[in-house]
Each structure stands twice: as C-alpha cells, then as structure tokens.
Amino acid sequence: MRYKPLLIYLFISSIFLTLVGSIWKIMATLQGLKLTEINFNINFLLALLLSLSLVFIGKRINHLIKILVLPLIFTLIYIAINESAPIWYNIGILLISLFFTNMVKNYNLNYLKEDFVSEKIVFDFLSLFAIVFFAFIILFPFYLMFVTSFKLQAALLYNPLDLSIDFTKNISDQFKSYLVIFKTYDFGRYIFTSSIVSIGTVIITLIFAIPAAYAVARLNFFGKTFLSTSILIIYMFPAIVLVIPLYTVFSQLGLRNSIEGLLIVYTATTLPVAIYMLQGYFKSIPKEIEDAGLMDGQNWFGIIIKIIIPLSLPAIASVALYVFMIAWNEFLFSLMFLDNPKSFTLSRAINHLTGDAETPRQYLMAGSVVVTLPILLIFVYFEKYLVSGLTAGSVKG
Amino acid sequence: MNDTLSKIEKRTAYTLLLPAVFLVFAIVLFPIFANIWISFKEVQLKDIRIPEPRAKKIVKSIPEDKTKLKIVYRLRNSSLIEDINNIKFSDSLPRNIEPVELDSRCEFKSKKIKCDFGNWEAKYRENFEIIIQNINNEVIDKNTIKSQKPKLSGDADNILLTTKFTLKNFKQVFNENEFLDLLLTTFYFTFFGTVGAIIFGMFAAQLVNQKFYGRTFMRSILLFPYVGPVVALAYTWTLLLDPNSGTLNALLVNFGIIDKPINLLGQKYMTLNLLGFDIKLRLALTTVIMFEIWRYFPLAFLFILARLQAVPKDLYEAAEVDGAGPLRKFINITLPQITAILSILFMIRFIWNFNKFEDIFLLTGGASGTRTLPINVYQQGFAVSNIGMGSAVSIVIVMLLIIFMIIYFKLIGKRADEI
Structure with a gap:
C-alpha cells in the first residue's frame, strides 16, 4: 500500500470541499444572512471524514446509495456543528457535497494505486477550484456594480454586506438611481455623445485605414518596409506622452471641448493597429481575383470597393469592433480635453460625478452600469470578431 | 512600359497612404517631437492661451434723445502676462447711423468704425464709449446694434513659439529627491503587474484548454475585466475596497479575520509579520498592482490559449505512452511550447504597464506611494500646472521606452515572425 496518494487525496479533497463551502458561506453572507464564523478547522475535519469514508467504502456499496446517503449525513452533521442558517443555505451545502461525492465516486483504494494518481488528483481538484475561483473574482465586481445601482443610500451604509436585490420595492424606487442620472445628471446626452464619438471613430478609421492597408499589402513603393515596421513602433507610444503637446x-486651435477634437485623436491613435490588422488579411486574399478586376478595367478605387471590401468583411468587422471598444472605453483624452459638461463622454461624465464627494455611490454605480453594459453586450454577441481583434491589437492596452 | 506601370503603382500607393500617414504624423509623431521643444521651455498652464484683445459691447439708451444711443465697449487684454501689439478694432453700424463724435484713434468709413488701439500691456482694461445717432432723426432699434459683434485683432508673442530655452525643467526632474523613488515605484508596479498577469493568464489558459462543462461561458467571462470600461471598473473596486463601507473590509471584519478595516488604497505601508520577520509592504501599491493583474490577465490568457491550442495533440499522446504524468507533460511539453510567447508577452506588457495611467489615476490619484512616471506627467502638467515640467517627464518616459524597444527588437524582434 502506497500512502502518499491516499494522503494527498485526503488533504486536497478536504481542502477543496471546505473552501467551496466557505465560498458558499461568503456568498450567503452577502445575501444578507447573519453568519459570522467560518469554522474552517472543524469543517475541514468533517470534510476529511467524508473523503475518508468515501474512499474506504469504494465500490463496496452501490454508487447511487453512496452518492445519496453520505452527503445527507455530511449535511446533517454540518448543520449540527455550524451556526443555524435558513433552509436554502443548507440545501446549498447538500448540493455542494452531492457534487463533491459524485466527482470522487470512482476513487477507491485500488484506484489510488495507479501511476501518477496523486498528480492527477491535484490537477483535477486544482482546475475545478480554479473554475470557481476565476468565476468568482471576475464576476463579483460586476455583480457589486450592478446591485449597488439598485440600492438606496441608507441601506448601503446600514449593512455593506447585504448585496441582495429587494424585489418588493415598487418599480420607480427600484430604478431610482437610473431615473436620477438621466434626469438630473443628463446621462442621455452623454450616451449620445459617446455613441457619436465611438461610431464616428470607427467610420473615419476605416475610411483612412482600408486604402492605406491595401497599399501596404499589395503595392510596391519606396519605403514600404520602413513604413510597415514604423506602424508598429508608433503604436507602442502611449497616450500619456502625447497628451501635453496635444x-x-x-487649446490654441480651439479644439478642446469639441467632439471633432476627440474624433481626430481617437482615429489617429487607432489607425496604426487598424492598418496592421487589415493589411495582414488583405495579403491573404488571392491576387488573381484582383488581376481579374484589373482586366475588367477597374482602377484601385473600384478594386477596393468591389473586390477587397466584400472579401474581407470579417476582418473589417474585427477592426470596427476593436476600434469601437477602444473609443467607447477611452478615458485619458476625454479627461484632458473635455471640461465643459455639454461635451462630456460617458467615461468623463462618471469621473465628473466623483468630483463631488457628496454624490451618492449608487448613482456612480448606475452610471458605471450604463457605460459597461453596452460594451459587454456587444462583446458577448460579437465575441468571435472581437476576440480576433483583441488578439491582434493586444500589444496595446 | 514596365517603368510607367511601376510609376503609376507608386503614385497610387502614395495617394492611398497619404491621408493616414498625415493624420498619424500630426497626432502621434508631432507631439513626441513637440515634447522635446516644450520640455526646454518654462511654460505654465495659463500661458498656453494665446493672448487676445477682447471687447464686450454694451448698448445703453439715452433717455433725453431717442435718436441717439451710447455704446460702451469694455476692452481688455485676455492675458495676465503677455502684451498685445498693433491692435485693430472694427465694428459696423446699420445704414443711416453715424457716430456723433469719435475718439482720435478711430475713423468712420463706409458704415464701419475702425480704430487703431496700438499696444496693450498685460491685464490692460479700458471702457471705450461712442455715441451714435440716426441721420434721419428716427428711433434706433437697440437690438440691431447689439447683434453686431465687434472684431478685434492683434499680434502677441506666442510663448510656445519663442526661442527662449532653459534646462530648468530637466534639472528639476532629476534633482528631485523623489525621482529615484518615482522610478522604483514605476518599476515595481510594472514588473509585478506584468509577471502577475502572465502567471494568472497561464493558469486560466491551461484551465480553459481542458474540456469541461461551461467552457465557452468561462472563456467569455474571462475577458470581461479587459473589455469593460476602466472608469466603471476602477470605481467599482474603490467601492469594494472602501474602509468605511466597502464590502471586502466588512466581510473580513464580519468573519473576524481582521479587527479594524484596512484602508487598502489609502495606506502607504503595512507591516506584516512573516516567520518572525517584519516586512514592510507597500499596501496601496500592492492593491493597485492587484487591480492591474485582474484587469490585464485576460490578454495574457488570450495569447497563451491561442498558442496552447496550436500545440500538436500527438505530443501529449506520445508522452502518455511513455508514462508521463500531468506535471511532467506540463513541464516538458507545454512550457517549452509557450516560452516564446511568454517572453514576447512579458516585453509587450512590460512596455504597456510602464505607461499605464488611467488605472492608478482612478484608484488612488497617485497618492499613498503609487505615483509612477505617467502619473507624474499629469501631476506636473495639470495639477502643478507646469507644462514644461510635464513635458520633461514625458521625455524621460520616451527615452526609457526607446531603450525597452531596442531591447525588445534585439531579443525577440526576429523571432516574432516565427511564432
């Protein structure tokens, strides 16, 4: 009998079960449940007991009975030794232990004698825990943002732990923060400005980038290699070193506080990557198709409009979505160039809200939801295109 | 024949490229060189506005005589420091209306009052009055007079275009006691932010490369922190970490892990007791680095995942036949396959984190020991209002950036195409 795999299995699986249980407890606390003890040590011992009995029972009794009975016993003991909690919380514990038992149902003393079994166990549990961990740390801030926007100031200060949404409130109370930011803080105008700036940037960038990318991809001219390397180098220079001269x-040209100014800057800063991405795709289009166009007497304008653009729509979509995202999320230039609330973009407007320490945080979070939601929806819907844009453009960010 | 074709091709290429190249040149390359110019000048924020002669027109009626009106022009030099020379003034009057008497500096010609005010020193102010009358003795409509705006022009030195240079800015940048500290903070932030993001990204990529239920969902949400707007995310984190009513502190206090809330973003140092050693941790900086890792590991994840999916499956199968466990497979197959991408990622992310401004600015504003070089550009230029200093710091950043890029292209540039 090799004890190392057994010990590793017992340790890792118990830690895993206890940690997932603790995360469940934290999430329950954040729904307003009054729980104050993690009880890590005792729960760890309990989990150890479960793991131990699972592996020793092994295949001696029917899987189904094992999976159903052991978690039930585990949950009952858990309820007895932990603070009292509502029934839904304990059902959660039961489900977690059911999931856990189901996962390790094939583990028995024989299985633990196989090659590399301890490594496999560590990898299995680690990756499972990583899924829970990553999902939690990524989604939690978004959840906090969302929930806070539906809260009232008093509730937030009274119990910062209660992150539940009170569905009993009437609809105008529920959406009060959103009504306020649209009525008092004029967010409708900012959404409009942000949309105009972002869509405008996309259109102008494409108009400038497509011909330039075509020239880089297809035509021979003096200084071509120099140009294509400098595109990437220029792209590496960050906004912060451009900001003072701009x-x-x-200021002297009167372009501050204007949408035109933002459009010029956003276009210029995204052009290099747009050209870089497009020329790569254009190169992959067979040259014979263009030659056929040339035979038909098309000039370069006709070739670009009639042949290149229809064939490279996926790449153009990627560039457009990527540029849209950059322009929509941009903050530094809008901070520097805009100080008149009439010309604010959404990001700048939210930053302006924090300038007044009195601004309730639920308004701030409602504003944040308003700026975040469109871009996340676009991302989820067009994920395929945006991901290829991100991969190509991710030298920057 | 061939010659003319290639000439046409060249000309077409230049026509297609010109708009884009011109725009990028004007907005990206020009400022980098303009920084050099500005950094050798003593320029304050308030000096940037070009001095302008201004006039505010006020029309007053004269009660005794309805056919006459008094116009007062409040004249001033908009600049507090610069003189304006050779000021010309002109304002037109409607038909049949004439000035009654005119200042000696002015003349009335073809329905226009034209004046030559000469030079105004800085802060100059004057109330300039004219009385006008209708030649047909009719009542003058006040609004038509009001709607006509006077035109002024004058020559002033633009402080940015003079040839007075100074080394003061650079002396100040390097002589500041904090410069070393500034540089060190920037490097801490950059290095740990980059390495952390790559490690997390590697774990996430390894994870998503396996098959499990909900894998596509996981893949999408992993990119959320990068896709979301930085303003919204930074303020959400500020709210989460707030010492008074933030969720994280409330949670830790609730479960008795800490006694008192910790101001994670506002406290410069925290002393940790590890194995009997007191370690002074730069708390706010660490928190900002955590945010940085959280926000940018998706990029590392995306890159590494793309590489992992290209690793041939039979390599793993062969290893399995040879009896290799998961750890050996990771060390002997996966790692060698991704080292190239990891080093490229490290260099690129290092350069970008080095220039990161928004994240720190929104979380701490550069307080509590989180002031990095980019933050310093903003603080010198806009908080202290010393544009020249801000530019000098920008130049320091550009110099360091060029060094990084040279290293990057020396080390990796050639290999980048192979991947």
Missing part, C-alpha cells in the same frame, strides 16, 4: 495645440 493639449497645448488643441
């Missing part, structure tokens, strides 16, 4: 020049 601020001074734009």
Whole structure:
C-alpha cells in the first residue's frame, strides 16, 4: 500500500470541499444572512471524514446509495456543528457535497494505486477550484456594480454586506438611481455623445485605414518596409506622452471641448493597429481575383470597393469592433480635453460625478452600469470578431 | 512600359497612404517631437492661451434723445502676462447711423468704425464709449446694434513659439529627491503587474484548454475585466475596497479575520509579520498592482490559449505512452511550447504597464506611494500646472521606452515572425 496518494487525496479533497463551502458561506453572507464564523478547522475535519469514508467504502456499496446517503449525513452533521442558517443555505451545502461525492465516486483504494494518481488528483481538484475561483473574482465586481445601482443610500451604509436585490420595492424606487442620472445628471446626452464619438471613430478609421492597408499589402513603393515596421513602433507610444503637446495645440486651435477634437485623436491613435490588422488579411486574399478586376478595367478605387471590401468583411468587422471598444472605453483624452459638461463622454461624465464627494455611490454605480453594459453586450454577441481583434491589437492596452 | 506601370503603382500607393500617414504624423509623431521643444521651455498652464484683445459691447439708451444711443465697449487684454501689439478694432453700424463724435484713434468709413488701439500691456482694461445717432432723426432699434459683434485683432508673442530655452525643467526632474523613488515605484508596479498577469493568464489558459462543462461561458467571462470600461471598473473596486463601507473590509471584519478595516488604497505601508520577520509592504501599491493583474490577465490568457491550442495533440499522446504524468507533460511539453510567447508577452506588457495611467489615476490619484512616471506627467502638467515640467517627464518616459524597444527588437524582434 502506497500512502502518499491516499494522503494527498485526503488533504486536497478536504481542502477543496471546505473552501467551496466557505465560498458558499461568503456568498450567503452577502445575501444578507447573519453568519459570522467560518469554522474552517472543524469543517475541514468533517470534510476529511467524508473523503475518508468515501474512499474506504469504494465500490463496496452501490454508487447511487453512496452518492445519496453520505452527503445527507455530511449535511446533517454540518448543520449540527455550524451556526443555524435558513433552509436554502443548507440545501446549498447538500448540493455542494452531492457534487463533491459524485466527482470522487470512482476513487477507491485500488484506484489510488495507479501511476501518477496523486498528480492527477491535484490537477483535477486544482482546475475545478480554479473554475470557481476565476468565476468568482471576475464576476463579483460586476455583480457589486450592478446591485449597488439598485440600492438606496441608507441601506448601503446600514449593512455593506447585504448585496441582495429587494424585489418588493415598487418599480420607480427600484430604478431610482437610473431615473436620477438621466434626469438630473443628463446621462442621455452623454450616451449620445459617446455613441457619436465611438461610431464616428470607427467610420473615419476605416475610411483612412482600408486604402492605406491595401497599399501596404499589395503595392510596391519606396519605403514600404520602413513604413510597415514604423506602424508598429508608433503604436507602442502611449497616450500619456502625447497628451501635453496635444493639449497645448488643441487649446490654441480651439479644439478642446469639441467632439471633432476627440474624433481626430481617437482615429489617429487607432489607425496604426487598424492598418496592421487589415493589411495582414488583405495579403491573404488571392491576387488573381484582383488581376481579374484589373482586366475588367477597374482602377484601385473600384478594386477596393468591389473586390477587397466584400472579401474581407470579417476582418473589417474585427477592426470596427476593436476600434469601437477602444473609443467607447477611452478615458485619458476625454479627461484632458473635455471640461465643459455639454461635451462630456460617458467615461468623463462618471469621473465628473466623483468630483463631488457628496454624490451618492449608487448613482456612480448606475452610471458605471450604463457605460459597461453596452460594451459587454456587444462583446458577448460579437465575441468571435472581437476576440480576433483583441488578439491582434493586444500589444496595446 | 514596365517603368510607367511601376510609376503609376507608386503614385497610387502614395495617394492611398497619404491621408493616414498625415493624420498619424500630426497626432502621434508631432507631439513626441513637440515634447522635446516644450520640455526646454518654462511654460505654465495659463500661458498656453494665446493672448487676445477682447471687447464686450454694451448698448445703453439715452433717455433725453431717442435718436441717439451710447455704446460702451469694455476692452481688455485676455492675458495676465503677455502684451498685445498693433491692435485693430472694427465694428459696423446699420445704414443711416453715424457716430456723433469719435475718439482720435478711430475713423468712420463706409458704415464701419475702425480704430487703431496700438499696444496693450498685460491685464490692460479700458471702457471705450461712442455715441451714435440716426441721420434721419428716427428711433434706433437697440437690438440691431447689439447683434453686431465687434472684431478685434492683434499680434502677441506666442510663448510656445519663442526661442527662449532653459534646462530648468530637466534639472528639476532629476534633482528631485523623489525621482529615484518615482522610478522604483514605476518599476515595481510594472514588473509585478506584468509577471502577475502572465502567471494568472497561464493558469486560466491551461484551465480553459481542458474540456469541461461551461467552457465557452468561462472563456467569455474571462475577458470581461479587459473589455469593460476602466472608469466603471476602477470605481467599482474603490467601492469594494472602501474602509468605511466597502464590502471586502466588512466581510473580513464580519468573519473576524481582521479587527479594524484596512484602508487598502489609502495606506502607504503595512507591516506584516512573516516567520518572525517584519516586512514592510507597500499596501496601496500592492492593491493597485492587484487591480492591474485582474484587469490585464485576460490578454495574457488570450495569447497563451491561442498558442496552447496550436500545440500538436500527438505530443501529449506520445508522452502518455511513455508514462508521463500531468506535471511532467506540463513541464516538458507545454512550457517549452509557450516560452516564446511568454517572453514576447512579458516585453509587450512590460512596455504597456510602464505607461499605464488611467488605472492608478482612478484608484488612488497617485497618492499613498503609487505615483509612477505617467502619473507624474499629469501631476506636473495639470495639477502643478507646469507644462514644461510635464513635458520633461514625458521625455524621460520616451527615452526609457526607446531603450525597452531596442531591447525588445534585439531579443525577440526576429523571432516574432516565427511564432
């Protein structure tokens, strides 16, 4: 009998069960449940007991009975030694232990004698825990943002732990923060400005980038290699080193506080990556198709409009979505260039809200939801295109 | 024949490229060089506005005589520091209306009052009055007079275009006691932010590369932190970490893990007792780095996942036949396959984190020991209002950036195409 795999299995599986149980407890607390003890040590011992009995019972009794009975016993003991909690919380514990038993149902003393079994166990539990962990740390801030926007100031200060949504409130109370930011803080206008700026940037960038990318991909001219390497180098220069000269020049030209100014800057800063992405795709289009177009007497304008653009729609979609995302999320230039609330973009408007310490945080979070939701929806819907845009453009960010 | 064709091709290429190249040149390359110019000048934020002669027109009626009106022009030099020379003024009057008497500096010609005000020193102010009358003795409509705006022009030195240079900004940048600290903070932030993001990204990629239920969902949500707007995410984190009513502190206090709430974003140092050693941790900086990792590991994840999916499956199968466990497979197959992408990622992310401004600015504003070089550009330029200093710091950043890029292209540039 090799004890190492057994010990590793017992340790890892118990830690896993206890941690998942603790995460469940934390989530329950955040729904307003008054729980104050994690009881890590005792629950760890309990989990150890479960793991131990599972592996020793092994195949001696029917799987189904094992999977059903052991978690039930585990849950009952858990209820007895932990603080009293509502029934839904304990059902959660039962479900977690059911899931756990189901996962390790094939583990028995014989299985633990196989090659590399301890490594496999560690990998299995680690990846399962990683799924829970990553999902939790990523989604939690978004959840917090969302819930806070539906809260009232008093409730937030009274119990910062209660992150449940009170569905008993009437609809106008529920959406009060949203009504306020649209009525008092004029967010409708900011959404409009942000949309105009983002869509405008996409259109202008494409108009400039497609011909340039075509030239880089297809035509021979003096300085081509120099140009294509400098595109990437230029792209590496960050906004922060451009901001002071642009601020001074734009002040003198009267372009600050104007949408035109933002459009110019956003277009120029996204052009290099747009050209870089498009020329790569254009190169993959067979040259024979263009030659056929040339035979038909098309000039370069006709070739681009009639042949290149229809054939490279997926790449153009990627570029467009990527540029849209950059322009919609952009903050530094809008902070520097806009100080008149009439020309604010959404990001700048939310930053402006925090300038007044009195602004209730639920308004701030409602504003954040308003700026985040469209971009997340676009991302989820067009994920395929945006991901390829991100991969190509992710040298920057 | 061939010659003319290639000439046409060249000309077409330049026509197609010109708009894009011009725009990028004007907005990206020009500012980098303009920084050099500005950094050798003593320029304050308030100096950027070009001095302008201004006039505010006020029309007053004269009660005794309805056919006459008094116009007062409040003249001033908009600048507090610069003189304006050779100021010309003009305002037109409707038909049949004339000035009664005119200042010696002015003349009335073809329905226009034209004046030559000469030079105004800084802060100059004057109330300039004219009385006008209708030649046919009719009542003058006040609004038509009001609606006409006077035109002014003048020459002023633009402080940005003079050839006065100074080394003061650079001396100040390097002589500041904090410069070393600034540089160190920037490097801490950059290095740990980059390495952390890559490690997390590697774990996430390894995870999503396996088959499990909900894998596509996991893949989408892993990218959320990067796709979401930085403003919204930074403020959500501020709310989460708030010492008074933030969820994280409330949670830790509730479960008795800490006694008192910790101001994670506002406290410079925290002393940790590890194995009997007191370790002074830069708390706010660490928190900001955590946010940085959280926000940018998706990018590392995306890159590494793409690479992992390209690793041939039979490599793993062969290893399995040879009796290799998961750990050996990871060390001997996966790692060698992704080292190239990891080093590229490290360099690229290092350069970008080095320039990160928004995240720190929104979380701490550069307080509590989180002031990095980019934050310093903003603080010098806009909080202290010293544009010249801000530019000088920008130049330091550009110099360091060029060094990084040279290293990058020396080390990886050639290999980048192979991957």
